[in-house]
Amino acid sequence: MRLDKYLCEAGYGTRSEVKKLLRSCIVTVNGERVTKSETKIKDGDVVCVAGKEACFSRVEYWMLHKPAGYISATEDKKLDTVLELLPENARSDLFPVGRLDRDTEGLLLLTNDGKLAHYLLSPKRHVDKTYYARIQGRVKSEHVQAFLEGLDIGDEKKTLPAELRILKSGPESEIEVTIREGRFHQVKRMFEVIGCEVTYLKRLSMGSLKLDETLEIGACRPLTEEELRKLKEETGCWTE
Template sequence: MRLDKYLCDMGAGTHSQVKQKIRKGLITVEGETVLRPEYQVEPEQKVCVEGEPFTYTEMEYYMLNKPAGCVSARTDEHCRTVLELLPKKKRKDLFPVGRLDKDTEGLLLITNDGKLAHLLLSPKRHVDKTYEARIQGQVTREHVKAFQEGLDIGEERLTLSAVLEILNSGEISQVRVTIQEGKFHQIKRMFQAVGCEVLYLKRLSMGSLTLDESLKPGEYRFLTEAELAKLKLEVGVEG
């Protein structure tokens, strides 16, 4: 691929910044200075920017324990984004797979694998997403039944059948919810539909991918090869 594209993909700067670095003689390939942005480079070759080595990575997969207070977006003018929590990332084209509300915590997959993301989010795939929630109001078996049958949250259709597990019922209830959709504020709207309010929400899993509880809010790590392989197998992605 072109040297300037290689460097842009790896976050060495904007396209104009990268070109300027190349023309200033700040880039070497296999120890030789290269002055042409269009120079063809192979991913396995050793590329350095001002003496700092860059290793090309085509795809990156991160598990983030999203903290409350940041938004699930690539950029935002007013709030900190989840991508700002990944200082060691290489790719500049990463994005969060699905959105968690600003005040929602928990599992968030961040990658640049568009195909995998599309399949995980596709309504046709019915990928389970499990959340832990603290609810204002007593959650009962009637609520469990209503979640199973589908709720009117102001959309054209009722929500798909969801599993509501009561962990503790009282003035403040503790529950676990599994849904197969990802509508805007869906869980909050589902509880509103039965006269309750979500006080706290945390995503625990998405398909076979489960939040590593050793990750504190704001911490992240690479997906393991086993986690990635299982996730791809689940949605039918080869390789």
């Protein structure tokens, strides 16, 4: 990897900012001062800036408490994307694992680990995803069984069994629902089938990963070692 790219990925700014840094003669590689951007960095090389080692992770995992109004995409010419909520020192090649609707809040994992993302999103693996929702309409005990049996939402197949928990039943109901697939607008379409409308939706968990409720809406943080270990254990996915 080129030295300027290495320093950019380590959070020292843009390419132009890194070039200025190199011209200031405070960057060393294995103890030797280096000023050329094109200098090649190999595994095992020690890069320091002003005497402090410059390190970066080739693979990163971020938990985001997604707010409404942002789309789960890496770029868009008109709309705000979730990547805009990441800190400046985050890697530039991160992407959201799966999609939350623009108006949906809650847990979103962002990473550049394509292997883990594939394992979490693969339709064959049926990773549990739990949501909290406010529903316009009365959700009844009979709907719990209907969700468990699977619903016809207009696709070729019924939905897989889903676990519906009624927190409050009334003109406006509150529920938690766990689904094991990720069809387009699935939760909203499931409630439409029973004559109800989702007015608020928030994802609480994905597999073993649970939303850190101390994270303010719009805030993010790296996954803890324990969170990452559990994710990789349940998927059997270990990145070298």
